[in-house]
Amino acid sequence: MAALAHSVRSEDPIANLLLKLRRRDQVSEHEADKLRGSIEKINHCLGGNVLVREGAPLSHAVLLIDGYVARYKDLADGQRQITELHVPGDFVDLHGFLLKHLEHHIGCLTPAKVALVPHERLIELSETEPHLSRLLWLSTLIDAAIQRERILTLGRRSAIARVAHLICELQMRLDVVGLADGKFDLPLTQIDLADATGLTAVHVNRMLRQLRTEGLMSFQRGVVTIHDLDGLRRIAEFDTTYLFLDAAPR
Amino acid sequence: MAALAHSVRSEDPIANLLLKLRRRDQVSEHEADKLRGSIEKINHCLGGNVLVREGAPLSHAVLLIDGYVARYKDLADGQRQITELHVPGDFVDLHGFLLKHLEHHIGCLTPAKVALVPHERLIELSETEPHLSRLLWLSTLIDAAIQRERILTLGRRSAIARVAHLICELQMRLDVVGLADGKFDLPLTQIDLADATGLTAVHVNRMLRQLRTEGLMSFQRGVVTIHDLDGLRRIAEFDTTYLFLDAAPR
DNA sequence: CGTTAAATTGAAGATCGTCAACCAAGGTGG
DNA sequence: CCACCTTGGTTGACGATCTTCAATTTAACG
Numbered sequence: 292m293a294a295l296a297h298s299v300r301s302e303d304p305i306a307n308l309l310l311k312l313r314r315r316d317q318v319s320e321h322e323a324d325k326l327r328g329s330i331e332k333i334n335h336c337l338g339g340n341v342l343v344r345e346g347a348p349l350s351h352a353v354l355l356i357d358g359y360v361a362r363y364k365d366l367a368d369g370q371r372q373i374t375e376l377h378v379p380g381d382f383v384d385l386h387g388f389l390l391k392h393l394e395h396h397i398g399c400l401t402p403a404k405v406a407l408v409p410h411e412r413l414i415e416l417s418e419t420e421p422h423l424s425r426l427l428w429l430s431t432l433i434d435a436a437i438q439r440e441r442i443l444t445l446g447r448r449s450a451i452a453r454v455a456h457l458i459c460e461l462q463m464r465l466d467v468v469g470l471a472d473g474k475f476d477l478p479l480t481q482i483d484l485a486d487a488t489g490l491t492a493v494h495v496n497r498m499l500r501q502l503r504t505e506g507l508m509s510f511q512r513g514v515v516t517i518h519d520l521d522g523l524r525r526i527a528e529f530d531t532t533y534l535f536l537d538a539a540p541r
Numbered sequence: 542m543a544a545l546a547h548s549v550r551s552e553d554p555i556a557n558l559l560l561k562l563r564r565r566d567q568v569s570e571h572e573a574d575k576l577r578g579s580i581e582k583i584n585h586c587l588g589g590n591v592l593v594r595e596g597a598p599l600s601h602a603v604l605l606i607d608g609y610v611a612r613y614k615d616l617a618d619g620q621r622q623i624t625e626l627h628v629p630g631d632f633v634d635l636h637g638f639l640l641k642h643l644e645h646h647i648g649c650l651t652p653a654k655v656a657l658v659p660h661e662r663l664i665e666l667s668e669t670e671p672h673l674s675r676l677l678w679l680s681t682l683i684d685a686a687i688q689r690e691r692i693l694t695l696g697r698r699s700a701i702a703r704v705a706h707l708i709c710e711l712q713m714r715l716d717v718v719g720l721a722d723g724k725f726d727l728p729l730t731q732i733d734l735a736d737a738t739g740l741t742a743v744h745v746n747r748m749l750r751q752l753r754t755e756g757l758m759s760f761q762r763g764v765v766t767i768h769d770l771d772g773l774r775r776i777a778e779f780d781t782t783y784l785f786l787d788a789a790p791r
Numbered sequence: 792c793g794t795t796a797a798a799t800t801g802a803a804g805a806t807c808g809t810c811a812a813c814c815a816a817g818g819t820g821g
Numbered sequence: 822c823c824a825c826c827t828t829g830g831t832t833g834a835c836g837a838t839c840t841t842c843a844a845t846t847t848a849a850c851g
Contacts, residue, residue: 346782364693367778372696374689386686389679394686394783428678429639435685436636436644439624442688443614445695446622446739450839480797489696491840496799512848528617532596533644700807730829741808746831762816798847805840814831821824 304330304356304406307380307468312426314467314536322423329412330354336399338478342383343397349387351407355379358403359479363486364395373487375438376400378461380468385431388413401478433535440533445489448528453488454498456527458508458515463531473520478513502526554580554606554656557630557718562676564717564786572673579662580604586649588728592633593647599637601657605629608653609729613736614645623737625688626650628711630718635681638663651728683785690783695739698778703738704748706777708758708765713781723770728763752776 303309305326312318331351336342342353342360353360360377374395377383387393388410417424437460444456465471481499485492503509507526508517517523553559555576562568581601586592592603592610603610610627624645627633637643638660667674687710694706715721731749735742753759757776758767767773 362689364689366693366697370697372693374692386682389675390682390686390785394785395689425639431682431685432636432639435681435688436640438685438688438692439612439614439645441692442624442695443616443622445692447616447620481799482797492798493800493841494839497839500799535640535644732829742830743809743832744807747807750831792851794850796847796849799845801842801844803841803843806838808837809835811834812832814829816829817827819824819826821822 303327304333305354307356307470308354308382310468311380312430315429316426318423318426322420325416325420325423329408329416330406331409331412333404333406336403336405338399338401338403340399340403341396342399342405343387343393345394345396346392348392349384349390349410351384351409352382352388352413353384353397354406354408355381355383356404356406358405359400359477360397360403360405361400361483361487362395362397371486372489373483374441375434376457376461376487378464378468379470382427382430385413385427386434400483429535436533436535450488450490450494451498451501452527453490454484454495455502455507455523456529457484457487458510458517459520459524459527459529460534461515462517462520463534463536467536473517475515476513477510477515484510553577554583555604557606557720558604558632560718561630562680565679566676568673568676572670575666575670575673579658579666580656581659581662583654583656586653586655588649588651588653590649590653591646592649592655593637593643595644595646596642598642599634599640599660601634601659602632602638602663603634603647604656604658605631605633606654606656608655609650609727610647610653610655611650611733611737612645612647621736622739623733624691625684626707626711626737628714628718629720632677632680635663635677636684650733679785686783686785700738700740700744701748701751702777703740704734704745705752705757705773706779707734707738708760708767709770709774709777709779710784711765712767712770713784713786717786723767725765726763727760727765 305323308326309318309323333356336358343349355377357379360383361373362375362377363371363373365371383397416427440460444453448456461477462471462475465475481495482492485495488495490498499510502523505522507519507523508515523529555573558576559568559573583606586608593599605627607629610633611623612625612627613621613623615621633647666677690710694703698706711727712721712725715725731745732742735745738745740748749760752773755772757769757773758765773779
């Protein structure tokens with residue numbers, strides 16, 4: 292189902308991005324063309340590929356068209372923490388535009404299709420399309436808001452709420468780009484979920500079982516099925532406002 | 542000692558901000574004047590004051606001149622999580638400029654002195670001083686990098702490492718503005734530290750005792766004294782690169 | 792069909808939280 | 822000036838949550 296939705300839209304690499312931006316503000320066809328024109332090329336990556344390595348000099352920003360991509364950091368003993376999960380339509384790497392290099396890695400959790408936008412063209416956009424570039428900056432600020440919510444989750448929520456919250460967030464963000472409606476593809480391992488929630492894979496497994504037996508959701512063979520979104524949100528104390536889906540700047 | 546350093550510089554409200562920006566790039570006197578001129582007024586706040594409430598419409602950005610300010614989120618059961626601590630010289634609220642309202646609170650943890658910069662003047666700056674405004678944007682991206690490090694800390698580090706890491710980070714950030722050299726004022730409660738590290742106050746207390754008895758640092762009556770910075774950093778796995786103190790964009 | 796990675800479950804243990812008591816400091820009002 | 826009160830700090834005993842370790846099952850794939 293998600294695959295179908297994708298194939299319908301796949302001709303336009305910025306279709307998902309536009310869906311997201313237009314939740315927040317108008318984007319003219321002219322601006323959309325500028326954005327499309329800024330893409331240098333489109334790459335297909337394998338699951339497990341590292342897109343950006345910590346410290347490496349950056350020349351391109353990455354727009355995620357299809358698949359799941361994560362920003363993550365590693366500790367010396369091999370522990371990993373995913374700091375943010377990206378869904379199709381996310382501009383993954385605008386941060387790198389000004390930072391010049393990143394302090395974390397960016398990798399594909401699944402096979403992914405990404406568009407590369409050279410930094411020079413972003414500079415052009417910032418000079419010729421102020422409104423559009425404000426919208427792009429806005430999305431880096433929303434990334435920061437998503438990260439703050441994650442800090443709250445990791446610092447103060449129980450394991451069951453962490454897992455539920457992650458699923459609620461993905462459901463909402465995927466819904467914005469038409470890739471979820473109570474059911475969505477999420478071809479990640481429980482290890483990935485553990486790295487995102489700050490838990491062990493074993494405990495994630497137990498929490499998923501609990502959510503399943505309580506009739507709230509299931510996660511099997513890479514597919515999430517939500518049976519009781521309200522119940523799930525209640526456990527997670529999920530409140531969409533941090534995603535800024537209705538703001539209307541100009 | 543910190544009080545002395547402060548009184549010497551207190552004539553210039555952007556002194557600390559300049560110290561920080563100039564670690565990353567040149568800032569001309571002209572740009573500094575523009576920045577100073579954008580300040581509308583200077584406020585003195587009491588400890589405990591809420592500077593920005595979640596959801597409230599925003600018209601000004603806040604530059605922290607003196608004191609400690611925190612961004613935090615609350616849960617229904619009264620638990621609190623500090624998502625970022627701000628030190629003198631931090632532009633606390635550039636995020637609000639584009640977001641128009643925040644999804645979290647900003648409050649004073651101590652008495653604080655803040656400068657208010659109207660959003661209109663920030664717009665002016667963005668139009669007339671592109672280099673300067675890029676530097677300001679950069680600092681929001683570094684905020685995001687600090688938040689990512691906190692996600693790693695909360696998700697994957699032990700309690701002792703969380704406390705040590707927080708102290709290491711504050712030491713480094715205060716050092717940049719000349720407010721720390723192995724000893725610095727930190728008039729926060731252990732409850733504040735608990736809210737920042739995702740622990741309980743009781744456990745923070747135990748971790749502080751452990752750090753003290755191991756001869757690494759002490760925290761008493763609002764003063765942090767670091768006895769063994771290397772040792773502290775080793776426990777915390779602290780690596781300064783995420784603070785981007787040596788980057789040189791232009 | 793065999794091989795490997797991932798999922799699942801149980802048992803045991805560590806870390807951190809909860810509860811409760813007590814202490815110290817600082818501010819307030821009589 | 823001092824009793825009182827409040828807030829924050831400190832400690833111990835106990836318990837819950839989550840991790841670790843290990844074994845087994847299931848699924849995915851050549």
